Amino acid sequence: NAGVTQTPKFQVLKTGQSMTLQCAQDMNHEYMSWYRQDPGMGLRLIHYSVGAGITDQGEVPNGYNVSRSTTEDFPLRLLSAAPSQTSVYFCASSREPSGASTDTQYFGPGTRLTVL
């Protein structure tokens, strides 16, 4: 299993540009989520999905869109990038969102995004 994969690893955008961060998992996990990690801030949840066709907002959803058409993929879209979206983005998946010890979240390697 490849686990959770993310592409690209690095990206530089200009203000106003759009792009999609890709996330895929091959563990047949129902639950997927996107986080951003900023220095001194810890991880913050952007959006999450409890299954194909179902998404919901996390703590910091503004400026981001998501969709979940398949169990495997959970792309994150920036429609009009802003410098405040400069961050490291992590995708994660788990079998269930219960938080039980058997349902560990697996994180991808991250995408480092810079918006100029």
Next chain:
Amino acid sequence: GESVGLHLPTLSVQEGDNSIINCAYSNSASDYFIWYKQESGKGPQFIIDIRSNMDKRQGQRVTVLLNKTVKHLSLQIAATQPGDSAVYFCAETPGSGYSTLTFGKGTMLLVSP
């Protein structure tokens, strides 16, 4: 501990020492706690977890202690190795799912050979 500005608190230890990393949480309703390890350039990796009905849980070379009275969580790493060098952070949730996880800011552990 809490971070100051953009700098993470750092714990420097010698190889073979025992390490203790601390985390304070604020939500008295938190029911489930997780410790993650994050190596440079990688995503967070689950280490160990504990529920609020326990005060201690042991894994391989790691022990998590929970003190609900003072809302304090600690991670103990026995016989610390250079490969343990990473940022460690805790996360807490009232138990209703990962969507309610609150992550701490992290502590950097540096292990010298």
